[in-house]
Amino acid sequence: MKCYICHAMETMENVKPLLEYIRKHVTLTEEEEAYLCSQIALRKYLKGQYILQQGDISSIQCFILSGCTKMFYVDDAGQEHVIMFSIEEWWTSDLGSFATQTPSDFNVQCIEPTTVIQFPYETHENLLQEIPKLERFFRKIIEKAYVSSQKRIIRNLSLSAKERYQLFHLKYPHIEQRIPQYMLASYLGITKEFLSKIKKEVLQQ
The missing domain is CATH 1.10.10 (Arc Repressor Mutant, subunit A)
Structure with missing residues (x-):
C-alpha cells in the first residue's frame, strides 16, 4: 500500500464523521485511514433524487453525512411501502443487491438534500483486500442491519x-x-x- 497521507488530507477533513464511526469498531493506522479516504467519493443529492431505483443493481453503499433518505418498494398495484429511513451517520443501500450484484427490490430516495460518502462495489472489494480490518467492520454493519430487520419483523407481528x-x-x-x-x-x-x-x-x- 502506498502512502496516501498527503494526497488524502483534504478528503479526511471532509469525512471525519465516517472515520469516527469506523473507529468505534476497528482501529486503523494513519496510513490506512488516508488510503481509505483516497478511495471514496462524496456525492450530493437533491431532495427527491434517487440513489437507487427498483430493478437496478445496487452498485454503491452510502454513509450519510447530512440529509435523510427512505428505502421503499412499489407493489404491482403501485402502492408504496416504506421499509426504512436513514439519517446522518447511518448507512443506506440495498445490502442484498449490493452483495450479490443482482437487481434490487427497493428504491432509495432522498427526502431532504443529502450528502453521502459512496463506496462503489469494486472499491469496496479492493478496500477489503488492502485493509483486512475493514472486513470485520463491514461484517458488523451487516450484522447490525440484520438484527434490526429481524426486530422489525417481530414488532410488526406482535x-x-x-x-x-x-x-x-x-x-x-x-x-x-x-x-x-x-x-x-x-x-x-x-x-x-x-x-x-x-x-x-x-x-x-
Whole structure:
C-alpha cells in the first residue's frame, strides 16, 4: 500500500464523521485511514433524487453525512411501502443487491438534500483486500442491519399499530420531525388517517 497521507488530507477533513464511526469498531493506522479516504467519493443529492431505483443493481453503499433518505418498494398495484429511513451517520443501500450484484427490490430516495460518502462495489472489494480490518467492520454493519430487520419483523407481528407508533416516537423523535406523515404511516403499515387518530390518542394520554 502506498502512502496516501498527503494526497488524502483534504478528503479526511471532509469525512471525519465516517472515520469516527469506523473507529468505534476497528482501529486503523494513519496510513490506512488516508488510503481509505483516497478511495471514496462524496456525492450530493437533491431532495427527491434517487440513489437507487427498483430493478437496478445496487452498485454503491452510502454513509450519510447530512440529509435523510427512505428505502421503499412499489407493489404491482403501485402502492408504496416504506421499509426504512436513514439519517446522518447511518448507512443506506440495498445490502442484498449490493452483495450479490443482482437487481434490487427497493428504491432509495432522498427526502431532504443529502450528502453521502459512496463506496462503489469494486472499491469496496479492493478496500477489503488492502485493509483486512475493514472486513470485520463491514461484517458488523451487516450484522447490525440484520438484527434490526429481524426486530422489525417481530414488532410488526406482535405489536398493535398504536404500539408500533409509540415505539417509533420514543426511539426516533428526531426522524419523525423530518418526514411527512404519509411516509411514517407507510412505514408503520397503516393509513395516514389512522396514524393521525393514533397520534391524537397518544397526545391525550
